[in-house]
Amino acid sequence: MLNSPWARFYSNSCCLCCHVRTGTIILGVWYLIINSVVLLILLSALTDPDQYHLTSAELGGELEFMDDANMCIATAISLLMILICAMATYGAYKQHAAWIIPFFCYQIFDFALNTLVAISVLVYPSTIQDYLRQLPTNFPYKEEIMSVNPTCLVVIILLFISIILAFKGYLISCVWNCYRYINGRNNSDVLVYITTNDTAVLLPPYDDPVNGAAKDPPPPYVSA
Numbered sequence: 001m002l003n004s005p006w007a008r009f010y011s012n013s014c015c016l017c018c019h020v021r022t023g024t025i026i027l028g029v030w031y032l033i034i035n036s037v038v039l040l041i042l043l044s045a046l047t048d049p050d051q052y053h054l055t056s057a058e059l060g061g062e063l064e065f066m067d068d069a070n071m072c073i074a075t076a077i078s079l080l081m082i083l084i085c086a087m088a089t090y091g092a093y094k095q096h097a098a099w100i101i102p103f104f105c106y107q108i109f110d111f112a113l114n115t116l117v118a119i120s121v122l123v124y125p126s127t128i129q130d131y132l133r134q135l136p137t138n139f140p141y142k143e144e145i146m147s148v149n150p151t152c153l154v155v156i157i158l159l160f161i162s163i164i165l166a167f168k169g170y171l172i173s174c175v176w177n178c179y180r181y182i183n184g185r186n187n188s189d190v191l192v193y194i195t196t197n198d199t200a201v202l203l204p205p206y207d208d209p210v211n212g213a214a215k216d217p218p219p220p221y222v223s224a
Contacts, residue, residue: 021092024178027171028089028103032082039078046071097183100175107172114168118161125154
C-alpha cells in the first residue's frame with residue numbers, strides 16, 4: 001500500500017471522471033494541436049514576411065516586432081514542443097513512463113515562469129502601467145484598461161494569474177499521477193497482491209516455488 005506522505009495526493013482519476021492516462025493523452029493531443037497551429041503560422045510568416053511583419057511605426061516603438069532570427073528561434077521552439085507533446089502522448093498510450101518525463105519537466109518550467117510573473121507583479125506593481133504604455137496605440141481597450149485604478153488592476157491580474165496557476169498545478173498533478181500509475185503498473189507485473197480487509201499478503205512469482213523445489217531435492221532413499 002502507499003504509505004508516503006504524498007499518497008493522499010495520488011489518484012487514478014482526473015477531471016470529467018476520466019482516468020489519468022486518458023487525461024494525459026487528451027492533454028498531450030491538445031498541446032500538440034496548439035503547437036502545430038503556431039508552427040503553421042510561423043512557417044507562413046517566414047514564407048510571406050510582409051503579411052505578418054509589424055514595423056516600429058505600427059508598434060510605436062524603436063524596434064521591429066519580429067525579425068528573421070526571432071522567427072527561426074520561435075519555429076525551433078515550436079518543433080521541440082511538438083516533439084515533447086508527441087512523446088508524452090505516445091508514452092501515455094503505450095504505457096512508457098520515461099516518455100512522459102520531458103512533458104512533465106516542461107510543465108514544471110512553465111509553472112515556475114508564471115509564478116515568477118505573479119511575484120514580479122506583486123513586488124513591482126508599477127511595471128503593469130509601464131507595460132500598458134508600451135502597447136501599440138491601436139491595441140484593443142488600451143485606454144479603458146489604463147483608466148482602471150492601478151490597485152484594482154493589480155488585484156485583477158493577480159487573481160487571473162492565480163486561477164491560471166491553480167489550473168496548471170492541477171494538470172501537473174494529473175501528468176504526475178499518470179507517470180506513477182504507469183511506472184507502478186510496469187513494476188507490479190511480476191508481483192501478485194492479495195488484499196483483504198486489513199492486511200496485504202505479498203506472494204512470490206510462480207516460478208520461485210518451482211525453482212526452489214528443484215534446487216532442494218528430497219534425500220535419497222536408503223534401504224534398511
